[in-house]
Amino acid sequence: MxxxxxxxxxxxxxxxxxxxxxxxxxxxxxxxxxxxxxxxxxxxxxxxxxENIVLGLAGFGQLTYLDNTKTTYPLRFGVNVIGTSDSCAVQVSRFVHNGRCFISRRHSTLTVTFDKWTGQLRYQLQDGAVDSTTQTRQYSLNGTLLKDTLLQKTEIIDVADGEVITLGGLDRFRLTHYSIAPAMLNTYKxxxxxxxxxxx
Ligand SMILES: [Zn+2]
CATH class of the missing domain: 2.20.28 (Rubrerythrin, domain 2)
Structure with a gap:
């Protein structure tokens, strides 16, 4: 108080x-x-x-590739398109399994927002990404899973800290939230x- x-x-x-x-x-x-x-x-x-608190944060969380936990991908505030294309905010490697890569060029979208009521960042996942030319959503070829459950098209789902996102059925990434320190939060109350x- x-x-x-x-x-x-x-x-x-x-x-x-x-x-x-x-x-x-x-x-x-x-x-x-x-x-x-x-x-x-x-x-x-x-x-x-x-919500101006986000201007001073040191990070916005990250994804860790579970087959090699040294491979991490930092997230930005706002829309993070994840895929193998260099147009993605989170450009992942073309992980190859039996000669094939199962991750689409623009596979999923992870959106980071600030929840002004809880004072924490919120992470929402959706399959596919909006095509910048046509402004329509293009879905991934092999699907996006959260905790081994396939996301339905148009479904937007909250991802909790530590939960695992699977792209294309084989490549798994753990989300680590960026947690805002209570001392900092208090000054923005x-x-x-x-x-x-x-x-x-
Ligand atoms: Zn009274």
Whole structure:
């Protein structure tokens, strides 16, 4: 509750004004002090994080190739097209199995955004990539899997820290999230209007 300012709310039971101090906010409730009321107002802390925090981050996570964990691919903020083409933000090697490469030139898209409510980065995976010329989505030839489940076309799915993405059925990559340190996060906290939630 850094930077908390004393504020007035209306009691949810009697409707009269009560003062919320930092200690009440930290406890998450306040007892109405008006005679004959005494209702416990549950406080919902309302805040989010300023998305400008992403400008100062040291990284945005990475993919690690599981057949050779020395091979890592850093991610950028925003859209990361993954594939063997040099037009991809994440250009992977043409990994060959029995003389064939199963990864498409533009195979999947991993989009990194900032979730201002949790204060952490969010990673969303989709098969294929948008073709810059036609502006239509082209799907991979051999599919994208998350935790061994094939993504359906047009499906967009959240990838948790440490989960494994498989491209083309054989090449596996572990996603490592970039975790924003709590100390840094605190300095980007924005307190919003403080509203009582309900009474008990
Ligand atoms: Zn009251």
């Amino acid at each position: 850094s930077g908390f300012k004393t504020t007035l709310i209306n009691c949810q039971q009697c409707g009269r004004r009560i003062m919320v101090r930092a200690a009440d906010a930290e406890r998450g409730s306040i007892t109405c002090s008006h005679v004959g009321c005494g209702a416990v107002n549950v406080l919902q802390s309302a805040f989010h994080y300023d 924005v307190e919003l209007a403080f509203n009582p939630d309900r009474t008990q």
